[in-house]
Amino acid sequence: MQRLRFLAALWAGKLAALAIRLLARGRGTNLPGSLALKIDPLFLQHLRGTDPARTVFVTGTNGKSTTTNLLAHMFERAGYRLAVNRQGANLTPGIATSLIAHTSPFGRVRADLILMEADERFLPITAGQLRPGHLCVTNLQKDQVQRNGAPDIIYDKLRQVIRRDTVLYLNNEEPSAGSLRALAERTVTFGVEQNDKSFQKPGPLTTTVPCPFCSQPIRFDVYNVDNVGPFCCTGCGYASSPRPDCLVADVDYENGRFSVDGDPYPFGYATPYFLYCYSAAVAIARAFGLPPAVIASACADFVNIGGRFERFALGDKTVQYIRMKQENPETLQSAINHIAADPAPKIVVLGLGEIRDDYPYYTNTFYTYDCDFERLEASEVTRYLCFSDTVCYDSAIRLRYAGVPEERICIVPSNDGREVLRALDRQQGSNVYLITLLRVFEELVAAAKGLAGAAEG
Incomplete structure (x- = not known):
């Protein structure tokens, strides 16, 4: 009976995926899996041919x-297939949806x-049904407090x-992620x-x-991105390793290059935030025996999924988009740092908003006060x-506090x-x-295309 339920779930998921491909290509990344899990709540567990040694999960707050x-x-x-x-x-x-497509x-x-x-x-x-033999933790930081609570809650999970x-x-230079090394016999650390x-x-x-061990303050020697960098605990001495297993070194942002153990690698996304993604990926690839x-x-021609760093035109203006995660001060600070590094005069458009995960909607902008907007103000804005339509004045007040x-x-x-x-x-400036x-x-890009079409017509 269980086998029949599983097969019914699988075929229902496959039919749903086929319908989505025919009617709404590019959508429905959850629906086939949701349907399969509704029919068989242990759907992932009942898949055949899975092996923890050939299963890799990437998790963490940012960079997944x-x-x-x-x-x-x-x-x-x-x-590899x-x-x-x-x-x-x-x-x-x-x-589950992704696995249905490969089953x-x-x-x-x-x-x-x-x-x-x-x-x-x-x-x-997820891991209770599909056990990963390999687990990458990018970082554990403040994120969506109404959903995740404190980082310690995620740490315990x-x-x-x-x-x-x-x-x-594990990220060698993020204290919470790095401390998980005590729980496993084999750990590969990565850093920048x-x-x-x-x-x-x-x-x-x-x-x-x-x-994470004694609750005393962590002291960072320097930050590579916000709250990530070489560190030492002021209490127990817990510290990042000066030589992680995979260290991104010789970083050349201008020419888009770095090295690991002397092997050169190109990188097209030449920002500090992405360096930790490259470091993690290289660490895992090397552990699986991929040649330098x-x-x-692969690094040379990698194209990221949309919505990280994009551009669109508005008349004589070039609008450079930098994605942030709502209620996540680290990604907001990374965006601020990237903008502040540009010495040219610029306009900054700040579109914070409400969280619609649950009702009533959440409009708290407290996380902006963890970020260095003064650095932005000092960079020729x-x-x-x-x-x-909910927090524009909150955003403006934060800027006023920054001077x-x-x-x-x-x-x-x-x-x-359009408005x-x-x-x-x-506004004056391009x-x-x-x-x-x-x-x-995405809504602004669509509006920009509409305005451009209207102007041409």
């Missing part, structure tokens, strides 16, 4: 999608390797999943050497994180535009793409940076 997609590109360049969730559908239904009609997974981005909060549920025989790939874009924080923003030449070849004069802030109390773009078009959510960015 990029690391997974880069790693998939490396494995495919080496000739992969089952992978490229679009970032990282909850159990999304992972025979009788339930056997047809892949050399299962590689999945896995949501950190739901990892115990990861501890539930890790077994002594799990091979861990101090480089031209490493930085110190000014006094008011030197708040740190507690040591194959890894370098000529004009700010804050838009949102931005009121007359340099334009407020648009709307999410209407926002018309307000932007009235160099524009946009920080907002991916969904809002």
